[in-house]
């Protein structure tokens with residue numbers, strides 16, 4: 714599933730091929746809004762939380778939210794695509810390269826000032842996220858029954874954490890995922906988001922995700938022994954849409 718690190722890695726792959734290049738074509742099937750015109754250039758490729766943004770010199774921004782299924786591929790002009798063309802949501806052609814976004818459920822082109830990311834909290838995959846703002850947003854957002862597991866996924870509080878880093882962060886912080894946010898003081902909340910930030914940053918590189926030397930600590934390991942205490946890792950499903958949480962009931966006791 715795309716999380717902040719996945720989006721940032723996609724932006725890193727696309728940037729050298731696209732930035733500064735002239736847009737030869739930008740096709741978005743079923744999109745009837747504005748599109749970059751002839752002669753425009755790509756000014757930037759940005760990862761903001763779970764959004765991948767492409768800025769054009771005419772002032773438009775292409776925004777793709779990849780959710781569970783979407784991905785960006787980059788092909789030399791004329792090379793075959795790894796997925797069927799009918800799954801393409803965006804085809805962006807520049808000299809020598811074609812960038813294709815497949816299966817993203819949420820695609821839009823807007824004026825830069827309305828790029829629809831204003832509702833997102835600080836991006837935890839950047840160098841120095843504003844954790845004071847994150848903690849303030851957490852206090853403003855969370856009702857007393859919100860759990861820390863739900864809060865970590867709330868992109869209005871902080872952008873970038875998905876299911877994998879949610880479970881991993883809470884394990885490393887030794888925190889029961891069902892802990893109500895109201896039970897955590899601001900310093901503890903800040904430490905949790907700082908941990909998520911450091912895990913996301915450490916995974917801004919190709920290859921499998923790693924949060925402990927062996928790989929992942931708990932995510933996807935239900936029934937297998939905790940790497941710290943050998944208690945079987947458990948999984949529960951909460952929320953709408955349902956999301957899995959993995960945790961060690963011994964290391965993360967209430």
Ligand SMILES: [Zn+2]
Nearest residue numbers: 939942961964
């Ligand atoms: Zn354990």
